[in-house]
Amino acid sequence: MRAGVTDVTFVTSNPGKFREARAVLRPYGVELAWRRRSLPEPQADSLAEVARAKIDGVRGLAGYVLVEDSGLFIPSLNGFPGVYSAHFLTTWGFGPVLELLRHRDRRAYFRTVAALGRNDRRWTFVGEVRGTIAPRPRGRNGFGYDPIFVPEGWERTFAEAPAEAKNRISHRARALRKAGRFLAHPSRRTSRRG
Numbered sequence: 008m009r010a011g012v013t014d015v016t017f018v019t020s021n022p023g024k025f026r027e028a029r030a031v032l033r034p035y036g037v038e039l040a041w042r043r044r045s046l047p048e049p050q051a052d053s054l055a056e057v058a059r060a061k062i063d064g065v066r067g068l069a070g071y072v073l074v075e076d077s078g079l080f081i082p083s084l085n086g087f088p089g090v091y092s093a094h095f096l097t098t099w100g101f102g103p104v105l106e107l108l109r110h111r112d113r114r115a116y117f118r119t120v121a122a123l124g125r126n127d128r129r130w131t132f133v134g135e136v137r138g139t140i141a142p143r144p145r146g147r148n149g150f151g152y153d154p155i156f157v158p159e160g161w162e163r164t165f166a167e168a169p170a171e172a173k174n175r176i177s178h179r180a181r182a183l184r185k186a187g188r189f190l191a192h193p194s195r196r197t198s199r200r201g
């Protein structure tokens with residue numbers, strides 16, 4: 008390990024997640040490497056459970072390993088698509104959600120549970136951002152549900168904003184800045200167990 012630099016390997020199949028994570032963690036002295044791989048995800052009720060299963064599924068990597076599980080939660084749809092966000096979007100696209108929300112409350116939030124592992128230790132970090140679902144998709148940046156998510160206080164969707172703007176407030180950035188602060192302060196490394 009080089010002085011002032013923490014090497015972390017992010018295991019994810021999602022290139023959008025990696026791009027965002029690398030930019031968010033850089034100011035904390037984290038050099039993020041990408042291992043592009045889908046990890047086994049159990050049928051589970053919570054992102055935290057899935058994130059823990061993902062980190063437990065990582066094999067053969069030395070040093071700090073990062074995984075995360077994220078989802079879009081819409082309270083007027085009982086939290087749907089939530090933990091099923093990835094599967095739902097690839098199967099159905101935005102159509103059914105937009106249709107269901109025509110006569111329902113459009114508020115929503117994104118949530119990320121990031122998990123760091125090193126040897127047999129685990130730490131988790133949570134981030135959220137609130138907003139509303141736009142009536143139709145707008146913008147080409149980002150990934151996933153970004154074209155239909157308008158963060159609180161914004162008029163544009165995440166997909167209409169530059170990456171830096173999303174990274175200032177996103178669920179992922181909020182969770183990963185907590186991870187970054189933890190990694191940047193070695194004294195905390197021995198005092199927290201997730």
Ligand code: ITT
Pocket residue numbers: 018019020021024044045046075076077078079092093096117149150151152153177179
């Ligand atoms: P992994 O390999 O890391 O699991 P994934 O894309 O399958 O990659 P998740 O299982 O965490 O990731 O699924 C989360 C889904 O939620 C993701 O595929 C997107 O559809 C959506 N999502 C998560 N974060 C998002 C973001 O910042 N903007 C838009 N959509 C997001």
